Amino acid sequence: MRAGAWRAWVGTTTSTFGGGAAILALAGAALGAGVARECIAPLHGPDPYGIDLVPTAHANGARGTVALRFAEESPFGVAVTPAGHHLYDAVIETVGLRAGGRALVVWAATPELDQVQKLGTLDVAGALGARIGFNKFLVFVTSEASPDVERWAGPILLRGISPSGRMHTMAGHGPFQNESCASVGFGRPGGGWW
Amino acid sequence: MSDFQRAGRAVPAALRVTLAGTTVLSFALSLAPLAIAAPILAQAHDAHAGHAMGGDPAAWRMPPMDMTMPMLPGLEGVVPKTGAFLPGMGIDPMTLPAAAFREVVDLADGDTLALEAGLVRRSINGRTLVMYGFNGQYPGPLIKTTRDATITVLFTNRTSLPTTVHWHGVRLDNRFDGVPGVTQEPVEPGGSFTYTIHFPDAGIYWYHPHHREDITQDLGLYGNMMVTSPDPDYFNPVNAEEVVMLDDLLIDGSGIFPYGAERATHALMGRFGNVMLMNGEPEYELEARRGDVVRFFFTNASNTRVYNLNFDGARVKVIGSDVGKYEREAFVESVVIAPAERYIVEVLFDEPGTVTLTSRVQAIDHYLGRFYPRVDTLGVIGVSATPGAPSHRAAFESLRVNDEVVADIDRYRAAFDRAVDRELELGVEIGALPLPLLQMMSIDTFYYHPMEWNDAMPMMNYLSTGADVEWFVRDARTGKTNMEIDDWRFAVDDVIKLRIRNEPNSLHPMHHPIHLHGQRFLVLERDGFRNTNFVWKDTAVIPLGSTVDLLVEMSNPGDWMLHCHVSEHLETGMKMLFRVAPR
Numbered sequence: 149m150r151a152g153a154w155r156a157w158v159g160t161t162t163s164t165f166g167g168g169a170a171i172l173a174l175a176g177a178a179l180g181a182g183v184a185r186e187c188i189a190p191l192h193g194p195d196p197y198g199i200d201l202v203p204t205a206h207a208n209g210a211r212g213t214v215a216l217r218f219a220e221e222s223p224f225g226v227a228v229t230p231a232g233h234h235l236y237d238a239v240i241e242t243v244g245l246r247a248g249g250r251a252l253v254v255w256a257a258t259p260e261l262d263q264v265q266k267l268g269t270l271d272v273a274g275a276l277g278a279r280i281g282f283n284k285f286l287v288f289v290t291s292e293a294s295p296d297v298e299r300w301a302g303p304i305l306l307r308g309i310s311p312s313g314r315m316h317t318m319a320g321h322g323p324f325q326n327e328s329c330a331s332v333g334f335g336r337p338g339g340g341w342w
Numbered sequence: 343m344s345d346f347q348r349a350g351r352a353v354p355a356a357l358r359v360t361l362a363g364t365t366v367l368s369f370a371l372s373l374a375p376l377a378i379a380a381p382i383l384a385q386a387h388d389a390h391a392g393h394a395m396g397g398d399p400a401a402w403r404m405p406p407m408d409m410t411m412p413m414l415p416g417l418e419g420v421v422p423k424t425g426a427f428l429p430g431m432g433i434d435p436m437t438l439p440a441a442a443f444r445e446v447v448d449l450a451d452g453d454t455l456a457l458e459a460g461l462v463r464r465s466i467n468g469r470t471l472v473m474y475g476f477n478g479q480y481p482g483p484l485i486k487t488t489r490d491a492t493i494t495v496l497f498t499n500r501t502s503l504p505t506t507v508h509w510h511g512v513r514l515d516n517r518f519d520g521v522p523g524v525t526q527e528p529v530e531p532g533g534s535f536t537y538t539i540h541f542p543d544a545g546i547y548w549y550h551p552h553h554r555e556d557i558t559q560d561l562g563l564y565g566n567m568m569v570t571s572p573d574p575d576y577f578n579p580v581n582a583e584e585v586v587m588l589d590d591l592l593i594d595g596s597g598i599f600p601y602g603a604e605r606a607t608h609a610l611m612g613r614f615g616n617v618m619l620m621n622g623e624p625e626y627e628l629e630a631r632r633g634d635v636v637r638f639f640f641t642n643a644s645n646t647r648v649y650n651l652n653f654d655g656a657r658v659k660v661i662g663s664d665v666g667k668y669e670r671e672a673f674v675e676s677v678v679i680a681p682a683e684r685y686i687v688e689v690l691f692d693e694p695g696t697v698t699l700t701s702r703v704q705a706i707d708h709y710l711g712r713f714y715p716r717v718d719t720l721g722v723i724g725v726s727a728t729p730g731a732p733s734h735r736a737a738f739e740s741l742r743v744n745d746e747v748v749a750d751i752d753r754y755r756a757a758f759d760r761a762v763d764r765e766l767e768l769g770v771e772i773g774a775l776p777l778p779l780l781q782m783m784s785i786d787t788f789y790y791h792p793m794e795w796n797d798a799m800p801m802m803n804y805l806s807t808g809a810d811v812e813w814f815v816r817d818a819r820t821g822k823t824n825m826e827i828d829d830w831r832f833a834v835d836d837v838i839k840l841r842i843r844n845e846p847n848s849l850h851p852m853h854h855p856i857h858l859h860g861q862r863f864l865v866l867e868r869d870g871f872r873n874t875n876f877v878w879k880d881t882a883v884i885p886l887g888s889t890v891d892l893l894v895e896m897s898n899p900g901d902w903m904l905h906c907h908v909s910e911h912l913e914t915g916m917k918m919l920f921r922v923a924p925r
Contacts (some may be wrong), residue, residue, distance in 0.1 A: 195793075196887040224685075232650045283704050311789065
């Protein structure tokens with residue numbers, strides 16, 4: 149292994165972005181002068197195939213997980229849709245949910261909620277296997293009057309977001325704080341955020 | 343006057359030899375005669391105007407991008423830690439031979455082919471470019487031969503770089519595998535080497551350099567070998583066959599974007615192109631008749647791009663891959679092909695009209711934190727109203743079970759449940775990249791997808807070189823990495839289970855198409871789930887965070903390489919050797 153690779157990062161995580169401009173300016177100077185500098189060690193990344201389901205106020209104490217893997221039957225190394233969305237077989241497992249005579253239905257949706265896919269109903273053990281064809285998506289469990297509902301109507305009990313949900317726009321943040329959010333479709337033209 | 347000429351004459355003062363590094367001394371020295379820096383040319387960058395590089399007096403310029411991300415503070419003026427290189431700079435392209443479309447060369451057992459690598463003049467999208475070609479052709483000659491044939495190739499290197507020829511996927515005599523420093527010394531400019539190639543397996547294979555292929559393969563040094571079976575019914579009856587090599591080339595307003603002279607650039611993600619080429623053509627066309635079934639033999643010769651091929655609604659059946667046929671044919675909606683992989687598919691052109699062949703992926707825009715659909719048109723198939731004859735629809739509709747493949751694999755099923763013999767971990771160590779890049783890559787909102795379908799960070803990627811990035815394969819048992827691994831010793835007829843885990847917890851994890859030289863293997867399991875339809879492979883893509891079990895048949899003695907087939911990952915260390923001793 150190369151000597152002098154990453155050293156442990158003991159700095160604060162919050163300053164990485166917020167204080168970015170000052171650090172970046174220093175970095176630019178350091179680059180120009182060829183000055184040696186500290187490196188930032190990577191933290192352990194989150195599981196790229198795991199989703200934690202966290203409870204809403206309707207299901208205090210409940211929790212769940214979604215485990216993703218590429219769909220099985222693809223003859224290729226990875227399963228994707230013709231449009232290029234990854235095709236995952238998901239295993240949803242929950243504990244602590246009380247059905248109370250209602251159906252516990254699991255849904256996947258794009259973050260914009262313009263596409264909502266019914267994944268199915270949790271079994272008596274609180275589990276479900278389903279296929280998801282989105283790249284960036286929400287998973288949530290709702291309490292519905294019937295397992296046959298086609299649209300989500302009941303209260304959300306658990307919800308989580310795919311690992312890709314960590315991505316959000318950089319416009320207006322950190323090193324890009326002077327970039328116009330509105331020009332890329334975020335925020336209000338008059339300034340400020342929602 | 344070509345763009346190259348304009349560039350060269352407009353700023354002659356900017357031309358200079360760029361051999362700053364000494365890391366790869368022999369290579370750097372070899373570049374000396376022609377390694378003249380690409381000229382600086384003030385230019386508006388594709389969809390990226392306003393990002394003035396300002397300051398590099400040599401050759402580097404902003405890489406072309408298809409996104410709107412603003413320049414990261416602190417990066418202006420930063421260039422890769424290597425000189426810039428383009429072949430043939432200073433040579434009038436019009437003095438070079440115009441490349442011709444590839445010829446089909448039928449070789450019988452005992453035949454000989456003279457193969458020469460050299461500079462050619464290419465015209466792509468109306469631009470005149472200096473590239474490489476085998477025998478002045480693009481792609482290189484299509485070698486057609488028969489299973490069990492042995493041919494001789496008299497190779498001559500007319501390029502300015504040392505090189506070799508690797509016969510990808512062929513279980514050939516180790517001496518002719520074309521790995522510099524392992525099976526042979528590099529063929530120096532003007533030198534020659536004689537390869538003897540025996541073909542034990544029917545299928546579609548390809549040949550390419552194995553020394554700085556990030557440059558030479560990218561610029562056109564690749565060709566296919568089609569090995570036919572003596573069994574006339576080996577394949578289904580079809581109306582036509584097409585052998586297609588997929589590639590992409592990175593071009594900006596000044597021509598081909600320069601390569602790293604002493605070491606590869608784009609070390610993080612590999613060099614994505616922005617011009618798609620099918621058989622070297624940006625506008626591939628094919629004519630078919632209504633009802634025709636066409637068998638396509640696809641090879642991905644790109645440095646790093648993975649394609650998701652769509653035939654616009656035409657029905658597609660996958661029948662084979664790297665080393666022969668699947669146990670069972672299967673209908674598919676699209677074809678995912680990673681670098682160095684091959685897939686054999688049959689397509690029924692049912693309706694008259696036009697079928698567009700596209701690659702459709704969901705690309706990442708890190709700046710906006712979203713995926714967006716990216717569609718690259720690769721070619722067009724015109725389907726006439728005239729019915730094709732004879733009709734092979736019935737054979738197409740039937741999903742064949744290839745009993746001989748099943749029987750062949752039956753010999754190995756008892757080994758499917760054996761314990762894991764060897765385990766590799768894939769990862770990367772990153773050193774002193776520019777701090778703004780490290781910060782961007784460290785923040786929690788910077789997400790790495792299991793598969794990188796596009797260059798989502800072109801500036802960061804371009805700046806990264808082997809000086810700061812070391813990709814590795816690591817033996818999980820010993821902790822040794824890459825060429826340090828010295829105890830992988832097997833014997834002919836050994837069957838081993840190799841587990842490969844693509845470690846997600848590094849600064850920049852990425853998928854890897856892993857290639858084993860000289861042997862064939864089965865992809866047994868992915869993330870603990872057993873495959874149910876096998877085909878012999880020599881290259882398998884391992885998504886980020888995935889664990890894949892391969893069953894490798896050690897059938898061929900010699901010292902063989904295992905490596906990632908992203909050219910820049912190979913160039914930055916991701917390779918190891920294993921030895922198979924004769925019994």
